[in-house]
Amino acid sequence: MxxxxxxxxxxxxxxxxxxxxxxxxxxxxxxxxxxxxxxxxxxxxxxxxxxxxxxxxxxxxxxVPLIEGSQKAIKQLAGHDLLVVTARRPNAEEATRKWLCWHFPCLTQYYHARTGTKHNIPSDVLIDDLDMNIVEFVKSDPDRRGILFQHPWSLNDTDIEDYSDQVYYCPQWQSVVNAIDNIRGDQP
Ligand SMILES: [Mg+2]
Known part of the structure; x- marks a missing residue:
């Protein structure tokens, strides 16, 4: 996946x-x-x-520090095809790749996608902390799944509720790992 x-x-x-x-x-x-x-x-x-x-x-x-539990979870997910996606501007890419290499040496695929272009991300699942990005991604294909990593700023009056069969709400990394197990279990 x-x-x-x-x-x-x-x-x-x-x-x-x-x-x-x-x-x-x-x-x-x-x-x-x-x-x-x-x-x-x-x-x-x-x-x-x-x-x-x-x-x-x-x-x-x-x-910039790590989100709690992220290193352990990425190790647990290392059997999947993992792609890092970010809207950070190209002027931050070199340092961002260094930061990734330091904290997450297994994350080597890097994809730049601004908000408004998240439907182009070449993947089955997107883990993101903003509802608009999740909505853009899942509405482009009914087979796609979105995982909203919930923070106080994650919900911004989008129609994310309309995609409830494609979206998982996860307040921390362990629940993201569980959601991915769940998604994998649903696949043919
Ligand atoms: Mg984000």
Whole structure:
């Protein structure tokens, strides 16, 4: 089974990293639970603008911590055909590949896909932390399955509920591994 794995919010704890930088640069302290939508903003600055700016710095990229349980789970899933998929800009690719090689040496397939192009991802399953990406992916093919890695910002008023037979909701990595076992069990 071919499985696409998003980086930010799934492998990399991007929000924790950016909140530290926001505290350092703007003196404003926020917690992850306050980030309640994808386009969250503070003092008129959108979080994605801030993340894109920071990702241009390779040292920042290397500092981003792991999502809990991700290394163990990726090892458990190593028998599948795993593909890393990200909307990070091309200027962050070199450092991102280094970060991946350091933390997940078995993840060598890299695919760049902006939001709006997630239907093109060449895989059977997508693990992603944003509902719009999951919807785009599953609506393009009824045989595809989406795993929403749930964070406070994962649901953004999409019609994800309409695809409930294709979508799994997972708040942590162990439930992602269970969902994949489940999907594999359903396959002919
Ligand atoms: Mg993400």
């Amino acid at each position: 071919k499985i696409a794995v998003d980086i930010d919010g799934v492998l990399a704890d991007q929000v924790s990293a950016v909140l530290l930088e926001i505290e350092k640069d703007y003196g404003q302290k926020y917690s992850k639970s306050e980030i309640n939508r994808a386009h969250w903003n503070f003092a008129g600055i959108e979080i994605w603008t801030e993340i894109s700016r920071l990702l241009a710095d390779p040292e920042y990229v290397m500092r």
